[in-house]
Amino acid sequence: MSNYRPPPTGGRPPRLPTGSGRLQTGSFRIGTGMRPGSRGVGGIGGGALNSQVVISDRPVTGQGLGGMGTGVKGPQRQVQDKSYYLGLLRSKIGELNNEVMKLTRELDSLQQESATYMTYEKRAEVLASEVEDLRGELGDYNTLIDKLNTETEIEAIIEDYSALCHQNEIESRTIDSLFAEKHQHEIKANQLETEIEQEKQLTETLIESMDEEVRSKYHQLKLENAQIKEDAEQKEKELESLTEKAKMLKEEVATSDLKQRAFQLHQQLAEVTAKRDEWKQKEKETPEQERERLLKQVKRDNQEIASLERRSDELRDELDKHQESLRQTEANLDEAQGEKAAKIKELKAKEDERQSYIDSFEDLKKAEMEKLENLQEMIVGVLEHISEAIVESENLPSVSQYQELQEDLLYKQEEVKKASKTANTLESQNAQLQKDLHNINEMEDKIKKELETLKENISTMEQEVEVFSDLEKLRNDQEMIEKGLIVEREKLAQRKIAVKKNTEEVQAVYENEKAILAKDETYTQLGNLERKLQHIEQNNFVMKEFIATRQMEGNYKQVAERVQQLQKDYNELLIQAIQP
Amino acid sequence: MPLVLRAKTVVVGDPAVGKSALIKSLQTDGTQFLKSYSMTLGVDISMKTINLKDSEDIVELYVYDSAGKELYSDFVQNFWEHPGVVAVVFDVTDRQSFQSCTKWLERVKARKAAVELVLPGVLIANKVDLTQRREVTEEEGRSFAKSKELEYFECSAKEQDNIQEPFKYLAESFHSLYQSKANQIQTLVLS
Incomplete structure (x- = not known):
């Protein structure tokens, strides 16, 4: 109870008169000092309960102090033991896990990308065609700008345009005719193929009928x-x-x-x-044979010459034809130059586009229809929602009411906050008061005990008072005791003298013996030897200790066992890891 | 008037188990420790007053620190006449000293008066701070102490660990023995 504090309420009972019997006052200093002194308001008397709780008035106590800081970091860990390496391993494992997660995420994204790649490719194709179109348009615009720059009159341009249109028409017609021709050719080819098939079949049947x-x-x-x-x-x-x-x-x-x-x-x-x-x-041949052979040769040569002439005629004709066509094409080229070819290309591209559009028309239509249906559904939904909202709006409060309500809400929220704060403080107060109550209960017990002892004391004192009240008797007793003691003292004094004498005698004898012993050579020698032995034993002990400590230092068995154990564990782990 | 009882405490055990160091620590309340070994010659006598826990009586232990060397054994035993209590000390790092405990205990018991039926005693395992060199386990010590009707204590004179307890136990048991005897005599006288 060295940290004893006087309680603020003064509820401590006053120090009781101890009288002759010493009371154990230490036990009755109850543990009020244990109450933490952080609370400034209120006390044991329940003042805190009676006082109105005003949150803002309650000072923030020192209980909310944060924990002690860890202080300055020391040097790096010096003992790199098992736990240290475990820590290292754990951190590494964590990093690895992170890496693995990252990789899996990448993999996922890559897979998604590959899935979308196909669609992108399709789109890219579409976009490429679009780009081509746009490029053509751009060329048009460029020519337009050129025209503008060269300040050609609009009429000329219109003329050009009409001419081009006309040409276009002609060309499209020719293309159509070419298309029809192509179609015809295809039909022909098909027919021929079927004929071939028929022929084949015919031959097969022929073979079979052979x-x-x-x-x-x-x-x-x-x-x-x-x-x-x-x-x-x-x-x-x-x-x-x-x-x-x-x-x-x-x-x-x-x-x-x-x-x-x-x-x-x-x-x-x-x-x-x-x-x-x-x-x-040749030498071996007869002249007739030779003549025959020569004749043959002449015939063959003649034939060959004829065929060659025919061939040359044909070639000449062909050459003429080609020259004519060349002339014609040259004329054509003069007319159309390079534009035609470009136009044909364009038209072809358009045709392709058209074709692709026709091909994809069904799908597009379907998609559009679906979209349309969805939109319709959505519209219906929205309409329903709106109608509901209209109905609800009749029940809704006005703007001013709403504002009021919001203010109310804010106010109430604050109130709730305050209330929760007060609840907290009340809880802490409750705990405090419970502690106080406990202390008081303990105090009560102690006081009860003390009361009992005090009562006993009173009774004994009362008895004593009775005894002491009879002074005469007491005095007589006292005198008797004194007399007896005096007699005893005299006796003892006499005995003391005797004892003293006795001791003196014994002392003398002892001294004498001692002197004799001191003179004895064996005794001194024995003493010396004993001291020597003591010294030797001391050395012996020191040596033993030294040896023991050295043995401990050199004892590598434990370390070796541990190393072996660790190795064994590690091997087992490895085996487990390798085995599927 | 509080009683003052005097108990002859015989401390025995093999040499260099730390008897003298233990007693020195007891004497000085753990402020001193014999750092260097010094062999005891014969018997060193010292007195330690112990206040009992549950009584106002005081027990004065007259501690007979006997030499452990066999050389002195005959000489030392002369001092043990009528032992009050006994403390057998052994070194946990030295199995030989543990095995010698029986011998020492028998020697002390041989010196006690025939009338005395019980001799309160403790078995003290010293040097428990040397855990790495330890050879005698606590279980062994306990079972041995139980078989010999001794109370077992582990202490370290060097670390001032658990030194007072065995002697307090000795004092208490001596006191209770005295009281039971006194009661016996009183009942005899009264009857």
């Missing part, structure tokens, strides 16, 4: 044909490879003059030997 022999022969021939084809192909390939090789060799040869010359000579030689062989063959 005799066994003929059919087998046909098949054989077919097979032979295929084989020969294959053979030809192979041969062609071979030829190709050989020509390539020859080319390579030629290139090789071309590098050196000498080799070239050798090659030429070889060729000459080959030719000459071929000629010689021919001549040799």
Whole structure:
């Protein structure tokens, strides 16, 4: 109770007279001092309950102090033990998790992008066509600007325009006719294809209707044909490879003059030997045979000449035709120059567009219809909402009322805040008062106990008073005791003298013995030896301690065991991680 | 008038278990500790007054700090005539000293008067601060103390840990023994 504080209410009972029997006053100083002194208002007497609670009047107590700051950060952690590394690992794992999450998010976004990519591509195509159109338009505008800059008159332009329109019409007509022609050609091609099919079927039926022999022969021939084809192909390939090789060799040869010359000579030689062989063959023939052969040759040559002449005539005709057409095209070119081609392109693009529009028309229509339906539904919904709102608006308060209500709300909110604050303060007060009540209860118990002891004291005192009131008897008793004590003192004094003598005698004997002992050599030697032993034992102990501490320092077994255990754990973890 | 009881306290145990250090710490209320070892020669006698918890009586413990060396054992035992209480000390880092406790206890018990039936005693495990070098566990000490009807205490003279408690226990048990005896005599006289 060193931190004892006097309570503000003065409710502490006054210090009681202790009388002869010492009371344990320490126990009756009750723990009022334990009450925290932070509260300025009110006390034990319940003053806080009676006083009106005004929140603003309540000072903020020191209870709301924040926790102690951690202070200056020390140097880096010096003991890098298990927990330190665990901490490190945890932080790393956290980073890894973050990274993984980031990657998964990226992956998701990429997948989404790839999904949208296709649609984007389609749109890009559409946009590209649009861009082309716009570019054409821009060209138009540019020409217009040119015209403006060159200050051509509007009439000329109009004339141009009409001319172009006219031309356009003609061209579109020609295109239409070309289209029809194309269509016709296509129909023709189809017809031809069907005819071919029919022919094929005919041949098949023919084959089927053939005799066994003929059919087998046909098949054989077919097979032979295929084989020969294959053979030809192979041969062609071979030829190709050989020509390539020859080319390579030629290139090789071309590098050196000498080799070239050798090659030429070889060729000459080959030719000459071929000629010689021919001549040799001819020599063998009879003159008749020779004549026949020559005749044949003449005939063949004549035929060839005729065919060549025919061919040259044809070619000449063709040349004329081509020249005419060239002339015509040149004339055309003079007229239309490059514009026509561009226009045709444009028209084609338009045609494409039209076609694509026609193709996609159904879908578009459907989409539009859907949109329309949606919009209709939406309109209906909105209309319903509006009608509801109209009905409700009749029940709504006016603007001024609304403002009033809002003000009311604000006011009430503040009130609520205040009320909650007061509730808080009341709660804390309640706790405080509960504590106080507890203290008071304890105090009460103590006081009761004290009262009891005091009552006992009173009774004993009363008895004593009775005894002490009879002074005469007391005095007599006192005298008796005094006399007895005096007698005893005398006795003791006598005994004391005797004892003193006795002790003196014993002391003398002791001194004597001591002197004798001191003179004794063995005793001194023994003493010395004992001291020596003590010294040696001391050294011994110090050494033992030293050895023990050194042993502890050098004892690596625990560390080794721990390391092994850790390694084992780690290995197990690794195995677990590797095993699926 | 509060009573003053005097109890002959015999402290025994193997050499260098820390008997003298323990007693020095007890004597000085933990302000001093014998830093360097000094072998006890024969017996050192000191007195420690202990106030009892539940009584106004006082117990004065006359502590006989006996030498642990076998060299002195015959010589030392002469001082143990009629022991009041006994304290057997061993070193937790030295199993040999723990095993010697039986021997020491028997020696003290041999010196007690035949009339005395009980000899209050404690088993003190010293040097518990040296946890790394510890060889004798608390369970072992407790079971041994129980088998010998001793109270078990763990303390460290160096750390001033738990030094007063065993001696307080000795004082209390001595006091209660005295009181039971006094009651016996009183009843005998009255009857």
